Amino acid sequence: MGSFVPSNPKEREEMLKTVGVESFRDLYRAVPEALLLPREKLNVPDGVSEPEAMRAMETMAEKNRVFRAVLRGAGAYWHYIPAIVGRVTSKEQFLTAYTPYQAEISQGVLQSIFEYQTMMCELTGMAVSNASVYDGATAAAEAAAMCVDRKRSTVYLSKALAPDVIRTVQTYCWGANRQVRLIPVKDGLTDLEALKGMLAEDSAAAGVIFAQPNYFGNLEDCAGLIELTHQAGAKAVMSVNPIAMGLLQTPGELGADIAVGEGQPLGMPMGFGGPYLGFMCASQELFRHLPGRIVGETTDAQGKRCYVLTLQAREQHIRREKAASNICSNQALCAMTAAVYLAAMGAEGITKTARLCYDKAHYLAAELEKIGLKRRDEADFFHEFVTETDCAEKLLVALEAKGILGGLPVENGVLWCCTEQCDRSVMDEVVAICREAMA
Amino acid sequence: MKLIFERSMEGHQCSLVPRSDVPAASLPEKQMRRSTLRLPELSETELSRHYTELSKQAYGVNDGFYPLGSCTMKYNPAVNEEAARLKGFAALHPLQPESTVQGAMEVLYRAEQILCQVTAMDEMTFQPAAGAHGEFTGLLLIKAYHEARKDSARRKIIVPDSAHGTNPASAAMCGFTVVNIPSNAQGGVDIDALRAAVGEDTAGLMLTNPNTLGIFDPNILEITKIVHEAGGLCYYDGANLNAIMGNARPGDMGFDVIHLNLHKTFSTPHGGGGPGSGAVGVKKQLAPYLPAPHVMKTEKGFTFERAAQSLGQVKAFYGNFLVVVRALCYMLMLGGDGMQEASENAVLNANYLRMLLAPNCKVATDGLCMHEFVLDLGEIKKETGVSAMDVAKAMLDEGMHAPTMYFPLIVHEALMFEPTETESKQTLDEAAQTVNALLQAAFTDPERLHNAPSRTPIGRPDDVQAARKPVLRYSFENQ
């Protein structure tokens, strides 16, 4: 058993004596007798040594299947993680630090977040970024709250957002008694005409949230969506893939009010769903409405440049029930992960990686089409696409047998994803396996 | 210190992008990015040194004593990190077929089983990513419960004035009105005020026990009874669970829903402000509303279920899974006996440090504390002008982290110490000696304390300037 308590029995005796009690039980004097739990009533086995615990963890890890290639995205992406990323983020000064409220001894963490904020602004083209939220889904939910004011409370969600994002925003809106309306999808894209109709009859439209690329990998007519949104007096929220920003028009260029997204592609392992990183950027007009922590530059008593957590009067510990969000801990180490990743890749690396994702996905789509797996939609796409098939399960099982995680089964088809890690040889293999399975 | 952008040199780079092995596809011209992407350009040496330099200006649990009250900055065992790095966990796609992730689902299931035992809850979700997210989820569960019973007049959440600011903020996010009730002298719930506050509009009560003064509320059974009799539910804020882990259980005290901070009580690293995990446990009557998906054990193995009455999702996928892996590894090592030992020693360490400091400063409460205690520097401030902030900043000069300052709000010059069980007697002796010397210096050399810190990388920052003229990103103007 290891409790990580350093003191030995003799020292504990001395300490108890200094405190003036006889035993540990005496320390719990204030707890009503009926509530104190004898060891035998706590149904948790005794502890074990480190090697035994590690063995147990390894045994569980071994029950999982690690695929040699992953052609599945839908919210979690198989990108290469540079070795330097893990080296930096496992430094214990970063790993084991608390939130940097003591600026004098936390400049390293604070500066890294300031650098992260700058990089996210560059990536999205927006004016300001916060220090992160939990993940892409909660970032969208927090963005919905930013759009709402006394007069406008209806949130519009494209049905071409990831299902987890839609469900999360719905939950947050239900909590705060806000109405959510879902915008239908047509030909794999958010239906502009339908949105136009919905907004025309609604004077309480607060915000419109859509994804670029969307859940199906397709590229939306962002300019059109943003124009409609602004005509209705609502705010436009774009949920973007950060790698795609190396190639695609940014929310900033398009005039979006808020940009959010899932930061996992920026150096975080897929990790069975987390921890990931929710990034949130906003236009200059909206920066005070950003939730969560924000780092700002200032000077110290000697006039030296330094960084602090700032604009804290927006936050829960000061505003209490009037705060726009309750968020405290965010994903600081994941934000640092993203910053190290972006710095290691550089602009050229991000752009080339985006291009590789794009080219490989288009190669696979073309090859699959040759064997009869046609794309469902005609829209332009980035690195994900849907092929129509009524035998998805058969294909995926065949791929699984060869150590490949194929695309995600969706309605009438399969949602594929290609990253820079998908070698042509693997994609050719995928096509061959599918052809065989379909025969 | 230079910003990473100021170190950037054109053309410096790491070798990270593979050569293309497919033909270039044509790009949709009107969708293309036009603005320049300005990211730093660095070789790996330069990048590595930049972050090493930053790390020298950061302070983690491994750098020294970290008595940050209510934050439970205990040691983060190295083995947890090894477990989280196992490829069989780290490389899993969240949407793999269930048959290929049985081990990962077992992690969630076993962690749930153990934590339900430790808290006397019936079911648990790991979807919430942090304590505040757990509070939000727990309160949504209370909302879902009342709505399902068509008891929708219950719109009020009672929160003691000593509570952390997150409690009322979370309640507001769930559409509840917050009713603040005063604390008694020990920071506990004022029973008469509670009786007066409850009624047919009461949705629930949020409580931390031990409270923010480090005192276990001896009336806890009566408190939860009063709320239940009024038709409300009781929410336990698990921030201070480290005081009682394995020795007393919120479920036995009458709580219906609870959040835990795995990054506090269960030793996962705080990462400079996350990622954490805010697991939420519930009694049976709330289980139907838990977020989905939720792991269930069946004859055929583990499966993810979406209960019909589930309130939905509060986050994508299953929460911060790799944080749960770390916490489970820790729980396996501690076991039931280790958990009891850990919390007992957390309480012992706090009381021991309290005894060592008491001769030099008033303690906000009388008698024994639980895992933390609050020094009240009100009299010292009046006599010497030295504030809680001054002493905390002077502690930084001595190579320690500061305690929590100015919280709870009911003590005006508060310093809240939580040493945790992973500190040795020697560390506590030395820390006490240092803090006592500072408390004495308040009388002999107050100027030194006003000017502290002087040996840290920077002096006190100008927070007013930062907030009045926010500079929230690098401007690239020098380039």
Place this chain on the structure above:
Amino acid sequence: MNCPENLKYTKSHEFVETLENGNVRIGITDYAQNELGDLVFVNLPQAGDEVTAGEAFGDMESVKAVADVLSPVTGTVCAINEELLDAPQKINENAYEAWMIEVESPELEDGLMDAAAYAAFCESEK
């Protein structure tokens, strides 16, 4: 105690200045700015918004605190002091010149204090 004779005051430390055209200007007192410390931001309503006596129309932030500003009058906001949005420190520098909102056809709430009564009230608060 800095509280000009020509103004009216509330117990929540706002001042009311009646202009020649019958409109009123509302801000916070010197005593209040001193208690709050360095202000870093003010949230103000927009021209055209209605304010109600006894209810908050905006708030002020210092680094570590936030305080509501309550309206002593019911009426329509016809102007706000936009200068404060960029320079909240003007309130710290001269609270009585740094009015926040101007309200037209105001109905004043009962119980507003004159300078002497307000000075005595602040004395009793200490």
